Amino acid sequence: MTDKQERLLNFILDFHKEHGYSPSIREMAQGMGVSSPSTIKAMLDRLEAKGMLTKSSGIARSLTTVMQEDEDKGIPVIGRIVAGTPVMAEENIEGYIPVKEFLRNSNGGFFLIVDGYSMQDKGILPGDYVFIQPCKEISNGQIGAFRLNGEVTLKTFKRSDEGIFLLPANNDFEPIPVTEDDTFEVIGRYVMLLRFREQGYHFL
């Protein structure tokens, strides 16, 4: 991709972010400092040929840039930083967490606020947000949210010869047996944990 093409793409992105819709060809021309709309039109055609964007022919402000999705690649993950190199150097980036995409695909999922210390040994502390993906069944040994006799808890699911148990991850707590008399329901499985540094950072 040439320098100009990248600049145009960035202009489109910025414009879209600011206004919420695509720029018109003439707006792009003005933003790029060219006076003819056909200049931009030609560049757009080239960009589309390269698969960098999509435009519905004849329809105003219908640009969809690939970068818009590319931007969605998420937040860089950095690991194994060798001594002396700057932290954000390209070589250090191990990948990206596409959190936005993850969230978009998280249909029906929700956060539960952790209440007690029963899952402490798993590093799940009070005040943490655990992301629950609703499901009806859960496999042995997995952590999930359950409703037992109306009460909602986060525990490890265990099914053995002696029946079903909800296991805490803390020696101060006892495993909870689930009997036939109990009303028991799997709410969902534990997928992710979110924790904020300080209370003031919470969004509630």
Next chain:
Amino acid sequence: MTDKQERLLNFILDFHKEHGYSPSIREMAQGMGVSSPSTIKAMLDRLEAKGMLTKSSGIARSLTTVMQEDEDKGIPVIGRIVAGTPVMAEENIEGYIPVKEFLRNSNGGFFLIVDGYSMQDKGILPGDYVFIQPCKEISNGQIGAFRLNGEVTLKTFKRSDEGIFLLPANNDFEPIPVTEDDTFEVIGRYVMLLRFREQGYHFL
């Protein structure tokens, strides 16, 4: 809001989600089953007067619905679930975590992968992703990422009469004094923690 207005708003939302840009007035007319653009125009004016959407006058396909931002409100947070009620009932939703917005505002931030057990007592375990917001200074008692003699660590920052110390959150580790001879740099402060249930869920 009237029934028709809600239908129009939904149509706009669906169209935007499918195409990536707003519908034109005539497209809305067709979608709503009316034959005159002025019908839609009048409805849009009413919706705008009620603050349900924004349109840049004279500019094609420039609708910005409030619902579009509403969608961005994030993932619901559920707490204090009373016995018997369904989990996802409206009454249970305590709020939303606008993760997307958080990420959008997280310019320059990145994730570090936690390596050892030195912050175990703070519930920060190996394999966790900690979100680091770059900054040059950090206040006393806060957790941050530091580079000490080329090595990057996550510790609690402590400045006292005896100098600067990097404190672990684990009795098996010793506080690390920072002397004049050390090359020391604050990388950023610890803002958020992310953890995934299983390794297979990682994005790397």
Next chain:
DNA sequence: CTGCACCTCGTACATTTGTTCACTAGAACA
């Protein structure tokens, strides 16, 4: 040198699109 891809200009044209005006009609309300 000769294509070839890229960038630029200016003009012109056909559509798309937002907007306005005039008129009708039902429902809610004082």
Next chain:
DNA sequence: TGTTCTAGTGAACAAATGTACGAGGTGCAG
């Protein structure tokens, strides 16, 4: 009863917008 809000039609207009054509320029690989 009349008034107001909402919804709808149809026609017409002006501006915004995408597009096409012709012309010129640059730089680079063959």
